[in-house]
Amino acid sequence: MEVGNTIIRVCGIEKESIVDGPGFRYVLFVQGCPHRCRGCHNPESHDPNGGVEMTTGEVFAQIMENPHLRGVTFSGGEPFEQVHALLELAHMIRDAGLSLMSYSGYTLEELQARHDPETDELLGMLDILVDGRYVESLRNLTLIYRGSENQRVIDMNKTRDEGKVVLYQSDFDIEIVI
Numbered sequence: 001m002e003v004g005n006t007i008i009r010v011c012g013i014e015k016e017s018i019v020d021g022p023g024f025r026y027v028l029f030v031q032g033c034p035h036r037c038r039g040c041h042n043p044e045s046h047d048p049n050g051g052v053e054m055t056t057g058e059v060f061a062q063i064m065e066n067p068h069l070r071g072v073t074f075s076g077g078e079p080f081e082q083v084h085a086l087l088e089l090a091h092m093i094r095d096a097g098l099s100l101m102s103y104s105g106y107t108l109e110e111l112q113a114r115h116d117p118e119t120d121e122l123l124g125m126l127d128i129l130v131d132g133r134y135v136e137s138l139r140n141l142t143l144i145y146r147g148s149e150n151q152r153v154i155d156m157n158k159t160r161d162e163g164k165v166v167l168y169q170s171d172f173d174i175e176i177v178i
């Protein structure tokens with residue numbers, strides 16, 4: 001199959017967001033999630049047969065329409081249920097010089113334990129991974145980029161460099177302590 005024709009099942013798109021990662025970002029909400037977290041913010045994303053189909057090329061063309069984007073965020077739904085298609089899209093995004101961030105209801109360790117080459121390759125292309133299920137009892141509205149305290153915002157570049165999980169820290173993104 002020609003590159004750009006792989007199908008992604010899409011729940012929604014936010015063409016310019018400032019709350020789903022650093023800077024202006026295009027957010028791709030993928031369709032299908034097995035985690036069923038209580039209090040999920042996006043229950044319409046759960047059905048793997050719902051949403052609409054788009055090709056990787058169609059999504060990338062939309063991304064390229066906006067010259068002000070700093071990066072792209074994969075959200076959901078569960079992005080790591082559609083690794084093959086998102087990996088193809090990730091290559092296009094990185095080749096265009098944009099940063100890449102993804103959410104996952106799986107932890108980094110759970111994803112690594114798949115021992116799946118495409119999962120590993122996608123993890124290797126991320127700048128930031130927000131990992132772990134949403135836990136309603138740990139909900140905290142003051143957190144940046146995450147909904148509950150168990151979730152981690154992981155700096156994937158430093159994590160690769162240091163060989164251990166390093167959390168993302170930004171000069172601008174200071175969590176409010178109340």
Ligand code: SF4
Binds near residue numbers: 036041077104134
């Ligand atoms: S991982 Fe995200 S989309 Fe999936 S059920 Fe949990 S909160 Fe909802």
